Amino acid sequence: MEITRLAATMCLLVVALLCLRENAAARVYIDINSPGLKRLPIAVVDFVGITEGTELADIIRSDLDFTGLFVFINKNAFIEDATAPFNPDNWRPLGIDAVVKGTAEAEADGSLSVVASVYDVVESSNILKKKYASRKDLIRPLAHKIADDIYEALTGQKSCFGSRIVFIGQEGDRKSIYLMDYDGQRVKKIVSKGDVTMKAHWSPDGKKLFYSSLRNGRWGIYELDFDTVSEEKLFSSGATDLAGDVTQDGSYLLFSSSGKGSPNIYRLHLGTKIVTRLTHSDYIEVSPSASPDGKSIVYVADKSTVPQLYIMSTDGMDSRRLTFEGSYNTSPEWSRSGDLIVYSGREGGRFQIYTIKPNGTELKQLTDTGNNEEPSFSPDGRLITFTSDRDGAKGVYVMTVNGDGQKRISPRNIRAFGPSWSH
Amino acid sequence: MKRIALLLVLLALVVSGCATTDVAVPDDKKGKDAGTKERNGKDDVIKIDRDKIREGALSEEQIRSQMASLFKDIHFGYNRYDVADDEKANLRKIAEWLLKNSNVSVLVEGHCDERGSSEYNLALGDQRAQSTKNYLVSLGVPASRLETISFGKEKQVCMEHTEECWLKNRRAHFVSSK
Numbered sequence: 001m002e003i004t005r006l007a008a009t010m011c012l013l014v015v016a017l018l019c020l021r022e023n024a025a026a027r028v029y030i031d032i033n034s035p036g037l038k039r040l041p042i043a044v045v046d047f048v049g050i051t052e053g054t055e056l057a058d059i060i061r062s063d064l065d066f067t068g069l070f071v072f073i074n075k076n077a078f079i080e081d082a083t084a085p086f087n088p089d090n091w092r093p094l095g096i097d098a099v100v101k102g103t104a105e106a107e108a109d110g111s112l113s114v115v116a117s118v119y120d121v122v123e124s125s126n127i128l129k130k131k132y133a134s135r136k137d138l139i140r141p142l143a144h145k146i147a148d149d150i151y152e153a154l155t156g157q158k159s160c161f162g163s164r165i166v167f168i169g170q171e172g173d174r175k176s177i178y179l180m181d182y183d184g185q186r187v188k189k190i191v192s193k194g195d196v197t198m199k200a201h202w203s204p205d206g207k208k209l210f211y212s213s214l215r216n217g218r219w220g221i222y223e224l225d226f227d228t229v230s231e232e233k234l235f236s237s238g239a240t241d242l243a244g245d246v247t248q249d250g251s252y253l254l255f256s257s258s259g260k261g262s263p264n265i266y267r268l269h270l271g272t273k274i275v276t277r278l279t280h281s282d283y284i285e286v287s288p289s290a291s292p293d294g295k296s297i298v299y300v301a302d303k304s305t306v307p308q309l310y311i312m313s314t315d316g317m318d319s320r321r322l323t324f325e326g327s328y329n330t331s332p333e334w335s336r337s338g339d340l341i342v343y344s345g346r347e348g349g350r351f352q353i354y355t356i357k358p359n360g361t362e363l364k365q366l367t368d369t370g371n372n373e374e375p376s377f378s379p380d381g382r383l384i385t386f387t388s389d390r391d392g393a394k395g396v397y398v399m400t401v402n403g404d405g406q407k408r409i410s411p412r413n414i415r416a417f418g419p420s421w422s423h
Numbered sequence: 424m425k426r427i428a429l430l431l432v433l434l435a436l437v438v439s440g441c442a443t444t445d446v447a448v449p450d451d452k453k454g455k456d457a458g459t460k461e462r463n464g465k466d467d468v469i470k471i472d473r474d475k476i477r478e479g480a481l482s483e484e485q486i487r488s489q490m491a492s493l494f495k496d497i498h499f500g501y502n503r504y505d506v507a508d509d510e511k512a513n514l515r516k517i518a519e520w521l522l523k524n525s526n527v528s529v530l531v532e533g534h535c536d537e538r539g540s541s542e543y544n545l546a547l548g549d550q551r552a553q554s555t556k557n558y559l560v561s562l563g564v565p566a567s568r569l570e571t572i573s574f575g576k577e578k579q580v581c582m583e584h585t586e587e588c589w590l591k592n593r594r595a596h597f598v599s600s601k
Contacts, residue, residue: 300543307539331543
């Protein structure tokens with residue numbers, strides 16, 4: 001008994017020591033939180049061994065480019081052959097600091113086996129070497145996984161390359177929920193029931209979606225389970241019920257319902273299904289989003305006769321007004337790191353995306369072209385997805401938290417809006 | 424109970440028959456324009472045409488055509504859900520008709536223009552439908568015959584991005600639901 005415990009303790013100790021060593025040795029090539037951030041010159045060489053090697057490298061390059069943290073040079077300028085071993089002398093003249101190389105082979109069963117390496121040119125060292133196995137038709141998720149490991153090796157942070165975005169797509173009068181990778185690829189329709197379906201909200205584990213849908217003339221809140229591919233009705237008051245965000249610990253769904261007259265904020269325990277009413281006013285109160293520490297909720301209310309953002313504690317007490325600029329502020333979402341709230345506000349007859357600190361300071365406008373609405377943070381809080389009509393029909397766009405690199409990611413053939421980023 | 428209902432019917436008839444007298448609906452709070460608190464008592468129950476009340480039930484066809492001409496959309500100001508004064512005469516006519524045709528139930532749909540968030544507009548449409556219903560209830564129409572639903576900005580009747588279209592879309596719309 002004693003011996004087992006001792007052995008267990010020693011095991012833990014060894015693990016802890018290894019972790020310490022790892023941390024001490026890990027070098028951060030890009031400090032993403034540094035204000036005077038310098039972009040890292042990186043080369044991603046086409047992977048060798050399979051015909052999809054170029055595609056793999058393209059996706060990895062595109063992922064890294066998405067972050068705005070890297071600079072690339074044209075691969076025609078590369079001196080080193082893709083098949084040759086890494087030699088820092090081939091990269092120093094090009095001003096490259098980090099090099100990604102990879103080899104892949106197709107296995108007999110049709111799967112792929114890939115080894116990816118990252119080299120530090122300055123130190124002439126191998127920062128990362130990792131082996132991957134994947135189905136051949138899942139090359140995009142594989143590339144995202146490799147890019148994620150590269151990103152983590154260079155920044156010490158998790159990326160959002162494996163994350164996904166759901167949005168509402170409209171064909172004719174019909175609105176359905178679509179799912180896509182964070183880069184707008186692999187778009188598929190996942191829920192097409194109901195006359196109207198509203199913006200969906202993710203469970204923190206990424207396994208469930210919650211949304212309001214109009215079915216047979218009645219609004220209800222529905223839960224979609226990705227594991228069982230089944231849908232369940234969670235709540236319906238007979239009036240207007242609108243799903244909000246799920247709390248970061250995954251235990252409550254916040255929502256609004258006008259079942260008692262005016263729209264109030266409620267929470268539903270996802271285990272027990274017990275519903276608790278949080279607000280009791282006669283005003284409109286909708287669109288709740290919880291702080292990551294679970295202590296506060298930001299929401300929209302028209303107590304001042306126009307929609308503004310308010311913050312209250314999770315029991316519905318101590319409500320205070322957050323936004324004072326503008327006369328129409330809606331669609332708030334709390335970042336998962338807790339430091340920012342993003343929302344949509346009207347300015348000069350058009351809607352723009354803003355961020356504000358939960359204490360009401362540092363209001364920042366991020367967009368200025370067309371109407372921009374319904375913002376949602378990436379899991380790492382560095383990117384924001386939103387709806388814009390700047391190119392005519394509505395589409396889903398992405399930008400950095402500073403408003404840089406704004407681009408459309410949803411396909412042009414679908415009217416797309418109401419994006420929601422997985423946690 | 425029956426007497427109260429009759430009284431309400433009579434009152435509604437008096438009120439609707441007299442263009443100069445408005446029903447006292449307190450405008451104390453935007454959107455909560457239900458007018459359930461007080462009634463103007465200065466009209467007496469004298470000028471009632473009792474024959475009108477005894478009118479027989481209408482045929483389906485008559486109901487449909489009368490509703491089509493009478494149940495006009497109620498329009499709302501931007502971002503507002505209180506029943507505007509110039510829509511009240513219209514609602515009084517509707518209430519009067521509903522009191523005469525007690526076998527008809529109505530679904531009140533709340534709609535919004537295209538501007539603003541889908542979620543907020545769904546709440547706004549909900550309140551437009553409810554304040555319209557509440558006004559009819561204040562005129563004596565039993566709440567049990569009035570259902571509401573919000574479509575927010577999801578079902579527009581006018582597709583252009585103009586003030587004119589926006590006004591058309593900000594509406595309470597009536598559908599027979601019996």
